[in-house]
Amino acid sequence: MGKPKVAFYWCASCGGCEEAVVDLAEGILEVVGAVDIVLWPVALDFKLKDVHALPDGAIAASFINGSVRTSEQKEWVELLRRKSGLVVAFGSCAHIGGVPGLANLYDRAGIFERAYDLVPTADNPGRVHPQTSTKVAEGELRLPEFFNTVRTLDQVIPVDYYLPGCAPPPDLILNAVQAILAGTLPPKGSVLAPAKALCDTCPLKESKPEKMAIKEFKRIATSAPDPAVCYLAQGYVCLGPATRSGCGERCIKANMPCRGCFGPTPEATDLGAKALGALASMVDTKDPDEAARIMAMLPDPAGALYMYALPSSLLQRKKMEAAHG
């Protein structure tokens, strides 16, 4: 019996999830010693053909971070799915789409136009855009295709477990690895973090009244919250009521409200919709015009409600005009 094989892979990722593993690595040497890492682009040598050569299912667990944005990433995760017993979606981007998932409010044409034509430093009179294939004097150069839509990992391949967070905190990563090694995993499909809402573990929860009533939403830009009082009660958007706990209340401890990187609580299918309900219930008015005026103090509801979770939301992306016509 060899040691269980483990793979780490990244898709459209910032590398922060990789750093999270590196940060942890020294602390889990005995765990690392108990597994055989067959793929880890950031830290170890690997070859694609080595992964191809493995029998299907030979990798005990693959930890995949980042969302799926290009054809190359899609092919990689499909390969890893075939080769792996378990696939763990690692971090917010793989789990719920992550901050770069906000790009689903736009499409490829808009993204290219902004990046290559419209930014004030662009020098691109010919409106040159990257191509999947380019003929240069010496031959052909190829690039993977850039999709219109950012997808979560489970929108591309079946996923067995989820490790939430941007990036996931060390204790949860360690627990997950130990549970895999010990065979003590919860049912498939589970998110490997506590089920409670962040509000239930928040150090400010005592100051959160049972019933909140606000006449205005405040913005961090132009007012200074009292760091000792629940942000929501003060009128700042905080996604604590809809967000799963387990992060260690990291943002709250830096005197900033939660933006939901841990994804929805188990009973909330859609983080933003749940948070929308929580925000609307606090607004203290019976007059539709006043309600509209108060809501207008949140000029970017999509960003406020779905900063991390847009691709995993019920709507998933902005309506495409042409693609489905």
Added chain:
Amino acid sequence: MAKRITIDPVTRLEGHGKIEIFLDDAGNVANAYLQIPELRGFEKFAEGRLVEDMPRITPKICGVCPTAHHMASGKTVDAVYHVDPPPAAKKIRELINSAFAVEDHTLHFYFLGGPDFVVGPEAPAAERNILGVIGKVGVEAATRVIGIRRRLRAIITALGGRVIHPVCNVPGGVSKGVTKEMREEFIAAAEDAVEFAKFTLGVFGKIVLANKSYVDLVVGDIYLHRTYYMGLVDAQNRLNLYDGMIRVVTPSGKEFAKFPPSEYVEHIAEHVEPWSYIKFPYLKKVGWKGFTDGETSGVYRVAPLARLNAAEGMATPAAQEEYERMYATLGGKPAHNTLAYHWARLVELLYAAERLRELARDEEILDPHIRTLPTATPTEGVGVVEAPRGTLYHHYKTDERGVVTEANLIVATVNNSAAISMSIARAARKLITNGEVRDGLLNMVEMAFRAYDPCFACATHAAGQTPLIVTVRDARGAPLRVLRRD
């Protein structure tokens, strides 16, 4: 048909960076391309966001240098709201940024780029890694590396909430102040960091500078590019990582431009190629002349060596000494050899540690007044810091509600994209002749870009510390050799 050697990725599936080298009929290098196969579109989806969310959004560009993005973004939102943070807030930000610079440069020297030197360029690839470094510098030193990184990352966590993607910067200041107890620890950590930086320079001196073949490599011409250099400087033209004016010097070291961040559009333009998702910035007033160096080409470089070249000295005493020693050894300023980036990085390591100590010792960081609340209507702003990998530009425009209408980002590694491509091509040209791939090629190519510590994550606003895979193929496409950079 003439024999042709192509260097391409192991397969189209693999990796986030790839190199294509084409040979001519005689088997000499006709051209080399560095391709970045990804993009995430931050400039686009910034549109419609609240500008105060940008310091929380933009760090996700890169989990390797999230702190730098958080700082640039914080300075940009200040500018958008026309607000000047109180002194304590500025110092807290710079303190976080300094702690980050020390831990990131440390990571590069010991884990990423340093192994080439510490273990040696000719050592077998299997030893050119952190384990090889430990073998060379000793376990005790390795423990010290891990310890100091942990301590510095704890400073960022204490103030920023999260070390990967801190959240403390808000328009006009920071969300969290420094307590007396925190300061005690910061001072102790900073003192440790200064000693550690000196120790690291000592390691470099003993292992690299004492070895003639390494020194020859550093001062030799394989990696030499005569380019323009860019970096932030303070009022006395000394290097600064957090604030100041942007100074550009010519390949002969003369001041070419000095401008405040808000004027960057006058000075920088970006060229686009259809074969990469990355853009190629150049100096607008010189012009894009293709992938070539010299006074007439607008290609410029950023990051440690460029910053030292663009400055006239260091603002802290021990770093100044090291700076002088470095240029004396390299034979004056500017230094054009790409491998000197490693040395310059260590001079900066010492500067950042000394600066961290100054800031931690400064009583003013205890001042509870850490925020100036914005009152003006938000409009437009530019914020610049020096990230470990180079000058980082953020630029946002908003409507009167503070909703972003346009954003532009020129991130550290992107500034160097043309130069990195050139360095790879140059190394390839030097090493491939008559269709023969010399053994040293792969490591030499690897060293060419490793010196820049490139982060294609940032570059494409895309992926992280990006592995780069190169396959050398013969004319029939059969793989001869595989190279990768972690």
Added chain:
Amino acid sequence: MSQDFEPVIVGFLCNWCSYTGADLAGTSRSRYPPNLRIIRVMCSGRVEPAFVLKALREGADGVLVAGCHPGDCHYQEGNYKTMRRMALLGPLLDQFGIERARVRLEWISASEAGRFVEVVKEMTSRIKALGPLRLGHAQDAEPIAEKLAPA
């Protein structure tokens, strides 16, 4: 194609008022378009924002939420709660490119069969004019075969 497009409209109707109103419209044989798929709820306040989004995701071209007139809610505040949710849902839907006319909140009492018919008629014709919603799942959003960039 929009000529014979028959929109699907999901109607969340409060049991105490609009549902009864719809019932009355049915028994009194008032004719209203067959496009409405009625879901009875105990109070408009029970219509979570996620229900509305789910209906759109599952193929509805429009969603009608109807409850008791202000002051008449059997649970006191349910309809106000819904009103406030809708006040934020509208701007959110704008950002997703979903026209506001597709999601509508109305107060219709048990006796207002005629009004109910009017609302459904009007909504149906407006959505007909807008055309199908066709959200399309991300899972289906396979790459378009065209080249990466428009010329």
